[in-house]
Amino acid sequence: MNSILIVNAGSSSLKCSVFDEFDGDIRQHFRVKVANLAGPARLEIYDHSEKADGVLVDKFELSAEELDVAHSQAHHQALSVVLKWLDKNTKFRITQIGHRVVHGGDAYSEPVVVTNEVLESLKKLIPLAPLHQPYNLKLIDVCKDVLPGLPQVACFDTAFHSTIPDVARNFAIPRALTHEGVRRYGFHGLSYQYILNKLQQLDPELASSRIVTAHLGAGASMCAIHNGESVASTMGFTALDGLPMGSRCGQIDPGVLLYLMREHKMDVDAIESLLYKNSGWQGVSGISSDMLTLHKNGSEHAREAIDMFVYRIARETGSLVASMGGLDTFVFTGGVGENDAEIRAQVARQNEWLGMKIDPQRNATNEYLISADDSKVKVFAIPTNEELMIARHTSRLLR
Secondary structure: OEEEEEEEEOOOEEEEEEEEEEOOEEEEEEEEEEEOOOOOEEEEEEEOOOOOOOEEEEEEEEOHHHHOHHHOOHHHHHHHHHHHHHHHHOOOEEEEEEEEEOOOOOOOOOOEEOOHHHHHHHHOOHHHOOOOHHHHHHHHHHHHHHOOOOOEEEEEOOHHHHHOOHHHHOOOOOHHHHHOOOOOOOOOHHHHHHHHHHHHHHOHHHHOOEEEEEEOOOOOEEEEEEOOEEEEEOOOOOOOOOOOOOOOOOOOOHHHHHHHHHHOOOOHHHHHHHHHHOOHHHHHHOOOOOHHHHHHHOOHHHHHHHHHHHHHHHHHHHHHHHHHOOOOEEEEEHHHHHHOHHHHHHHHHHOHHHOOOEOHHHHHOOOOEOEOOOOOOEEEEOOOOHHHHHHHHHHHHHO
16 A cells, blocks of 8 residues: 655654545554664554554564664664564555655745755754754655655745744844844744644634644744734744743843853853753753653652743743734643643633633543633644644645
8 A cells, every 4th residue: 555654853763654645635554653762762653543542553672782873873773673564564555755854944935845955955954953953854864765766755844934924033133144044933833734724624713713822842832823824933043942841941031141151161062052952841840851750750840840831831822912912712732732731721820811711621631622611712732743744745745
């Protein structure tokens, strides 16, 4: 059976999904998660043929030696293992490949078929997304090697935000730098696009309303969507801005960086490591970048990290609502947004002034609609599916 392979690479993780075309749409069959590519990696395979959430059908570990971590071959080896499993255990024949690429810059506001020229232009954007872009592009090269000759499509997290007006996306800096591309781009666009499509299926009027979507996880951002278009995002030039995240700082006064350079003699690499890998929930708590771990820990510092996260979500909500002149719909998504009822309840309490009220029972059972019947704002908890959006884009572009 001809199928589409979707590849979503992180610095130490790999997610793959297998889809095919069915009844005019795209249908998911298998999803693979590979965590901790520094080794030993944990590999889990889920079958989605019968159940939307998937059923775990296999799991195993890959040692650092099997991954050839010493020679930086972990992504290559992990993908090879995934493909061998699919070949042995399924009847799918991969004919197309779709990739999540975090940054498309100004050049790419739509998905694009990957060519050597496209690949070279995307490599120039690595400084804007150093945690993600190198690994996104590495997997394109790996797929060229292990699946030679197959067409590949790059889908961009920044593309959905190309509709943000200049007044919202430009910084108050000299125009020459703005023209150079120093501006807000926004990220998690594939997730926001999926949520918008889901709202269109639930109720077309919802999709054209004033929406704030909160993609909450170790990487977290929020987006204002009005009349089906992104009009503002909490993330900016890079994926550092906005909310405090698992290990990323979120919004910070640029003067802090000048202070660190002058007083602590920190160079670019040291500051980059601090802001991307040692800040956020990890930095505040001193415990973990994992939200579930912080909940279980319950210490004062863990609580402070959670409260700071909630406070920033509520504060950014006000900013995004101002960009649209009101709020009709609020959507929680992402790993934390979809599963953490406590975070959702705290955010709703701080947003009561907007008329947001959550039904405790609906919230506790993770229903789609979690707002109370008398809430002025409809509140949803909707699982996102970036891979499905990539599969749809890939199929459409290569059809």
